[in-house]
Amino acid sequence: MGRSPCCSKVGLNRGAWTATEDKILTDYIKAHGDGKWRSLPKAAGQKLISLISYLFKIYIQVEIRTIFKVWINLYVFLKFAGLKRCGKSCRLRWLNYLRPDIKRGNLTPDEQDLIIRLHRLLGNRWSLIAGRLPGRTDNEVKNYWNTKLSKNKAQPKESKFDKKSITTSSPCNDHDGQASTKVFRTKAMRLMSHQVRQVMINNTQHQQQQQQQQQDPDQNHILDSNYNSTVESESTGGSSPSFSFQYREENSSEYVTGFDIEGISLSEFFDFDEFCDVNNVIKGDITGNPDDQSNTDLVLNEELMLENWNGGDGCDIQANMDSNFGTSASFLESGEDWVI
DNA sequence: AAGTGGGGCAACCGCCGAGCA
DNA sequence: ATGCTCGGCGGTTGCCCCACT
Incomplete structure (x- = not known):
């Protein structure tokens, strides 16, 4: 009887690891240790979910209309992103690349000599050979x-x-x-440099927007609140995640173009530009007319929800944040039925 | 400048053995 | 005792980069 596959290959990421995946995996293993590889990807995904939950707690106070947009983006993110890696792939990535005690760089002449002698002695037992070379992996030796x-x-x-x-x-x-130690240009690094270019483009956009703001001071207030909002939480101490949103105005309908959670850029998971269609669909579902800027249904719903979240007695949102978030989380859970 | 082939490396595949229920 | 799960290992593949033509 053949072994069952370690995990379903449907919907899993394959190929080179991205910097974001590396960070998720590294953070998880640093917090929880390695092992339990098969359950790790799902568990690591929970970390992201908790971060996003935290993010939601903060942003629920900001603007109810904005929250709708963020909500939908988060839902799609949770649906399609996460650490979608086979557990074995996680193990391999950790052991061969991410482990902190990995020694990068050229093998020294002594190491080369040792490999030759050990191979003569042990054959292709790479793990044993690598065990005699501190910081070297069997894959590297092989x-x-x-x-x-x-x-x-x-x-x-x-x-x-x-x-x-x-x-x-x-x-x-x-x-x-x-x-001398070689600086390996791994595939992940190459991807990272690509992502840096993306960030630079976004920054350029933002700089242009800032320049526009400077040229048109009357719009500064509006753009400041819509375009780029960075929150450094102080409520939960140094362990709190920091995150930032970026929005873009297009045809007067703002949508999230990217946000970062502790340096994790969601734009690495999916293309926000392609995501516009999803927003439009969702918006159409909500309003019945995506182009209608004066939609009263949405406003009414927002007011009702705000009233609901406020408990109807006008008390501060912050006071009911935890319970409200529970409601919101269940809303997010039920998002699939609502969206489709 | 463009095409091509080889080198180097990360990642995947499939098997094996240990541990457990 | 048996079957299953899981981690580990070695072989192999595929991709990217670079030197060469």
Whole structure:
């Protein structure tokens, strides 16, 4: 009888890990330790959900209409994002790349010699060989053997790998004059650089918006509240997540273009521009007419919900935040029926 | 400048053994 | 004793980068 697959492959991310996935995984393992790999992805996803729940608690105070938009975006995010990785993939990523004691960089001549001798002794038992090389992984040893030593065990020559490593060596690791350490450009890193470009574009947009604001001081108040709102929570101490939203005005209907939670950018999970259609559908469901700017139903609903959240007695939202959030969470839970 | 092939590496696949109910 | 789950391991694949033509 064959083994059942470790997890359903349907809907799982594959291929190179993104910086965000690395962060989710690293944060989770730092908090809870490794092991339980099969249940880890789901559990790590809960961390995101808790962060978003916290985010919601804060933003529920800001503006009820905005909350609707954020709500929908969050719902779609929770539905389609998270750490959608096989547990084995999580384990591999942690052990081979994210572990803090991983030693990056070129294998020293001593290590190379040790690998040769151990391989002669142990054969292809890479985990045992790697166990004798602190900070080195079996995958790294295996790759090194397969790509270099197996081809030319007797006389390893200087390769372009070595040349590259010299030119890209990290100065901080080279201070003692030892063999220079190669700065690996992993796939995740490449993705990260791509994401940086995205952020820069967004920043440029924001800068342009700020310039517009400066040129048109009358709009400053409105744009400040709609375009970029950053909240650093003080209520729960240093462990509180910080997050920021960015909105974009388009055809007078603002929608979330991105937000960050403790450095995690949701724009890395899905394209907000493509997401506009979802917003329109949702908006159409709410209002019955996406283009109707003076929709009274939405306003009425907002007022009713605000009244409901306020307990109908005009007390402060903050006072009922916890209970209100419970209501909101159940609303989010039931979002699928409501949206579709 | 464009195409191509090889090197290097991360990630996936499938099997195995230990542990547990 | 048996079957299942899970972590670990080695082999392999696929992608990206770069040197070469």
